[in-house]
């Protein structure tokens with residue numbers, strides 16, 4: 001039975017939910033997917049680092065029994081008060097590094113370094129971190145190709161809803177001309193709560209407690225989170241090569257509860273919309289801005305942390321993908337789907353190498 005050893009970098013909502021998935025349904029996953037998962041290292045800014053490469057690896061149950069803010073690895077066997085990210089990523093034997101530290105929309109650090117170190121050390125990477133992907137995807141892909149490892153990031157757009165894989169695998173042979181979507185769970189949740197009478201601050205606090213918001217929710221409210229997602233989608237699906245400067249961005253902070261409620265009374269729903277469209281000269285224009293959509297519009301009925309993106313194509317017209325856009329478990333599932341993707345690609349690589357060997361022998 002194949003087994004993948006995982007190093008978890010960042011042990012907040014998402015990677016903790018991944019650990020819960022592995023601890024809670026590892027055996028069922030093993031039976032269904034044909035591979036086992038073992039966590040051999042965890043690092044976190046607040047908890048420190050923990051490494052166990054013997055036996056079953058790290059015993060996850062006792063860690064998960066401790067409240068997130070109170071976890072301290074320093075007194076544990078194999079533990080250290082320091083996160084020791086670089087040492088863990090480069091030196092601890094692991095097959096896959098799951099990166100889920102905070103997203104930095106300016107330069108992608110420190111996640112960018114985490115991803116680079118892992119790839120340079122010959123480890124596959126899956127990440128939910130938008131910074132490195134939006135800002136440096138091309139160079140990281142090239143680095144991964146040179147080192148013969150996978151670089152997966154399904155959770156960076158619409159959490160566990162497989163929008164990137166759908167667009168990459170299912171749109172072959174047709175031209176995507178653009179897309180528009182509700183791509184941030186927090187702001188959409190906040191707009192809905194304003195409509196039902198909550199204050200802006202209380203609505204944001206709820207989204208934080210539910211695990212939807214970024215470490216600094218300004219990124220959700222001012223649209224930077226959607227800006228990164230539009231870049232990722234446009235660069236993946238339209239081959240756009242967009243930088244942040246190419247995507248003008250306005251968030252929802254200028255909207256008041258009164259604006260939202262008055263619009264609703266008039267049959268309009270405020271949504272934070274991220275969009276991109278190919279111009280006749282082949283370049284791509286993109287933006288993030290709040291829009292008051294009429295009730296019948298396909299994006300007007302998208303509520304709470306649900307996200308939806310409508311892709312415009314030449315052969316199929318508009319194809320809409322919708323599902324959870326945020327949430328700890330939903331995003332942990334994206335990491336699991338990345339591991340499945342890595343397993344499939346590794347299987348293909350092994351099968352390809354075997355058939356090459358057979359061809360040489362035959």
Ligand SMILES: NC(=O)c1ccc[n+]([C@@H]2O[C@H](COP(=O)([O-])OP(=O)(O)OC[C@H]3O[C@@H](n4cnc5c(N)ncnc54)[C@H](O)[C@@H]3O)[C@@H](O)[C@H]2O)c1
Pocket residue numbers: 009010011012013014015043044045046047083085100101102103110128129130155156159211212213214215325326327328331
């Ligand atoms: N929560 C979601 O719904 C969601 C959805 C999609 C993508 N994401 C992305 O996934 C990532 C993780 O999200 P989350 O909800 O778990 O965030 P979180 O704030 O709950 O957890 C992040 C963790 O990373 C740790 N950390 C920060 N800097 C670190 C460093 N330098 N070294 C080691 N640990 C460090 C923090 O201590 C924290 O425990 C973020 O980049 C976020 O943008 C989150």
Ligand SMILES: N[C@@H](CCO)C(=O)O
Pocket residue numbers: 156157158159183184185186187212213214220225325326327
């Ligand atoms: N903070 C983000 C998480 C998902 O990327 C959101 O609310 O959509």
